[in-house]
Amino acid sequence: MARPSGAKGEETAERVRAAALSLFARQGYAAVSMRQIATDVGVQPGALYNHFPTKQDLLKDLMSGHMAALLAAWEQEAATAPADEAPKRALERFTRFHIRYHLARTDAVFISYMELRNLEPENFAGIEAQRRAYEDVLTRILERGAAAGEFKVSEPRVVTRALIAMLTGLGTWYRPGGRLSETDIETIYLNMVTGSVT
Amino acid sequence: MARPSGAKGEETAERVRAAALSLFARQGYAAVSMRQIATDVGVQPGALYNHFPTKQDLLKDLMSGHMAALLAAWEQEAATAPADEAPKRALERFTRFHIRYHLARTDAVFISYMELRNLEPENFAGIEAQRRAYEDVLTRILERGAAAGEFKVSEPRVVTRALIAMLTGLGTWYRPGGRLSETDIETIYLNMVTGSVT
DNA sequence: AAATTAAATGAACGATCATTCATTTTTTAG
DNA sequence: CTAAAAAATGAATGATCGTTCATTTAATTT
CATH class of the missing domain: 1.10.357.10 (Tetracycline Repressor, domain 2)
Incomplete structure (x- = not known):
């Protein structure tokens, strides 16, 4: 059984936070799409939902x-x-x-x-x-x-x-x-x- | 030939401005749709484009x-x-x-x-x-x-x-x-x- | 009044949105 | 190394977006 260590997961979550922070600040929350965030992180949109509901x-x-x-x-x-x-x-x-x-x-x-x-x-x-x-x-x-x-x-x-x-x-x-x-x-x-x- | 007097038109434009002002302030520009503005004004969405491009x-x-x-x-x-x-x-x-x-x-x-x-x-x-x-x-x-x-x-x-x-x-x-x-x-x-x- | 223009309708366009999910890949634990 | 769990993929969902347009209705001028 693999316990949740979150090593890789938390790293990605942090990259998501960083990308979202920058995009939200520059364009505003409502004007930023999950797809833009995913692109900045270098991941598919669906992957974001592994970290934020x-x-x-x-x-x-x-x-x-x-x-x-x-x-x-x-x-x-x-x-x-x-x-x-x-x-x-x-x-x-x-x-x-x-x-x-x-x-x-x-x-x-x-x-x-x-x-x-x-x-x-x-x-x-x-x-x-x-x-x-x-x-x-x-x-x-x-x-x-x-x-x-x-x-x-x-x-x-x-x-x-x-x-x-x-x-x-x-x-x-x-x-x-x-x-x-x-x-x-x-x-x-x-x-x-x-x-x-x- | 009918010259542009804008009587009725400017009145509607002003109602559009008022509705947009209130909605933009409360929800933000990006979060407000033209349909919401049109609904507040009591008009169809397409009509807005007679007043603002x-x-x-x-x-x-x-x-x-x-x-x-x-x-x-x-x-x-x-x-x-x-x-x-x-x-x-x-x-x-x-x-x-x-x-x-x-x-x-x-x-x-x-x-x-x-x-x-x-x-x-x-x-x-x-x-x-x-x-x-x-x-x-x-x-x-x-x-x-x-x-x-x-x-x-x-x-x-x-x-x-x-x-x-x-x-x-x-x-x-x-x-x-x-x-x-x-x-x-x-x-x-x-x-x-x-x-x-x- | 008729003629002309402005304004509004109603429906549609393609694009993009947040989110879901079955599946595959990667990471981690034992 | 193997098994389990986490993470990512790729495709799809239905909804909503700004905008366009042919047509109808209303307002205004002559």
Whole structure:
């Protein structure tokens, strides 16, 4: 009896994810066919169904995988911070982390907030919960800062969404190799973030 | 000989636009069929082609129409300002205008920056030029403010994109009837915008 | 009114879609 | 090496897609 080791299978599944990620980001979920994905992977369309039950499941896998990785990466980042880190330093940490992480995965980021409407209700709810959990990270930093008198933030939830929109929007236009380095960008955005809450 | 008056025709075309706008915003361009649009309008699919040569032209019409209306609305707003308006006041004017205008047309806004990738290159270039023209409005205000020593903005183009992303992101979550009025929101965002450039 | 044009119908075109499945090939376990 | 399971093939399913077109109906002009 052969136990499921998944060695070859998981490798193919990963190639499917990579192909789908790139295609979905460039053309959009609805505009991409399973045949295009299969062609990019170098396989027949039917083979995709050995790894993902439906096209919708493939999208959900990409989106929830991205959000889970984002939350895990933040946990790791937060673990390096002192327990009593000042809100201003925490805000800087979050801002730099968010920019770096999102600029390194523009395709997944793009998909994860662009294809929400193509998710079936059940899948949508799951992704929304993850998104909310990530927003909570920033909201709590803002609340701590407001309580400490360091930030002037009357509506932490609103400010959270405003800041995340600003930071995430970066991915729609910034491309490496231009006049400004990623570090330059980090500095500019950090100044704006800091200024907007003080 | 009957000259083209377009009375009835333009009325139907407008109903097509309205149906397509709503459907595209809710499901995405690629996920909406001409048959769905025709059903919403109450007409047979073939009739749509009396008003728009292709589905792509319908999308382009919606997007460029939105951008042209936005630019025209700003021109009207700018015409009410004194010629020597202080940069800070100009920034407030732009911020309030942007929020009000965009919150009143969330569907068109959503489509116009979500469906860019579904535009053929020629159409894409046209929309991009309009978008650039709108960005220029804010960039010039920031440049004036920086020159006058009122703003601390080292990269007006970058700050422009950051601010517009922040302001436009509002449309993805704000819905009237909640705890915060549109005026409340305007105040919060204006404080953030002002703080981020000073 | 008649004449002319615009608009809508109803049916059809070929193409492509996501998905299924019996079969074959490849990988893995014992 | 052999047996079992996983993975891939190749072909097919019915459905739906954007678009076309001959024809009919409605609107508009003279």
